[in-house]
Amino acid sequence: MPQYSFNDIPRVEGVKVAIITGSNEGIGRITTRELVRKGWHVIMACRNEEKAQAAIQAIRAQIGVVDNDNLKLDFIQLDLASYESVRNFVDQFHQRHLPLHLLINNGGVMMPPFGLTKDGEELQFGTNHLGHFLLANLLLDDLKQNVPSRIVVLSSRAHLRHPGIEFVDERRNQPYPDTGIVTYRARAATYGQSKLANMMFCKELAERLGSESKVYCNGIHPGVIKTELFRHLHPGITTRIMSPFMRTVENGSMTTLYVATHPDIETQNIHGAYFVPSKHIPAPYIRPAEVAPNPVVLDKNARERLWELSKRLTGLTNTI
Ligand SMILES: NC(=O)c1ccc[n+]([C@@H]2O[C@H](COP(=O)([O-])OP(=O)(O)OC[C@H]3O[C@@H](n4cnc5c(N)ncnc54)[C@H](OP(=O)(O)O)[C@@H]3O)[C@@H](O)[C@H]2O)c1
DSSP: OOOBOGGGSOOOOSOOEEEEETOSSHHHHHHHHHHHHTTOEEEEEESOHHHHHHHHHHHHHHHOOTTGGGSOEEEEEOOTTOHHHHHHHHHHHHHTTOOOOEEEEOOOOOSOSSOBOTTSSBHHIIIIIIHHHHHHHHHHHHHHHTOSEEEEEEOOGGGGGOOOOOOOHHHHTOOOOOSHHHHHHHHHHHHHHHHHHHHHHHHHHHHHHOTTOSEEEEEEOOOSBOSGGGGGSOHHIIIIIIGGGOBOHHHHHHHHHHHHHOTHHHHTTOOSOEEEEOSOOOTTOBOEEEEOOOGGGGOHHHHHHHHHHHHHHHTOOOOO
16 A cells, blocks of 8 residues: 555545544544545544534534535444443434444543443453444444445554453453552553454454455554543653654544545455554655454454453343
8 A cells, every 4th residue: 555645535425424432532533524524424422422512613613614514423422331321322323314334443541540341341341342342243234234334443553462361250350459560561451452352353253244245344553643542641651752653643543544445445355454554654644554463363262252251241142
């Protein structure tokens, strides 16, 4: 793939609907803006209505066209850390009788202090993986009914370092040790586990859909991007140590946008792949490239175990 920029996002014809989780901030917000600009109807799936409405106003102002009212941009409340909220979101989406062509599993938390979701699961695994597992499964028929359609899973290169999923509930949900650097290591490892789960889910779902499927499910690492994701780290770490290596949020949305909209995905029949922005070339460009994920992602047994665990925890009985 040569250099890629926002100009390469195709303008849509007819009605095309996307759901983007965690789209009031960061990468999700820019992804929303650029899709809406190209004619997509985007449903912003966010936990905080006030923040989502502020983001909608900001996106409208940034696009700044005269017929601004015709921009198709909506909000439906979604808290990924609550199965009840995920189910309510899907019900509300269905009440609108809209087709669905694109689901972007974007929302996430990184390295917060230890906490549990509403359903008693460790916060990072619960929010980043389980909430999205439930959401994608509940929306799968919508995506199948509107092919060609796509799912983009925001993983991270943090998934590469993680050795595997902790399948024992008590150990997975155990509070972090309370001593300085050890706490941070445990928080980081748990984030890595959640992002590994994202990529294992992506690969497993793609395989279950099959290579003939016109629902294209692929994962990405967006780069190291200056966003609020780092809010739980000491500010000095991001501003002094990481800042020179961080990409802008615009740059950070491009790998998602490539996998979400580029014709290559369909013409080359790409399923279950892991994309990264391979070269840090100056804005407004990136160079998306498919690379190898963590070998654990390729382990069918491990993926099936995770699928069964996720089914049990989310209470899903029938999945693909
Ligand atoms: N930034 C990076 O360097 C980087 C690198 C690799 C991967 N990623 C991945 O990229 C994705 C987007 O991250 P970002 O950098 O754009 O971070 P961000 O600016 O912090 O945005 C994260 C979004 O997720 C939302 N969110 C958090 N918990 C949620 C919940 N329980 N329910 C619904 N939404 C929730 C946040 O909502 P609130 O505003 O309400 O908190 C926010 O809108 C994440 O999956 C992250 O793991 C980012």
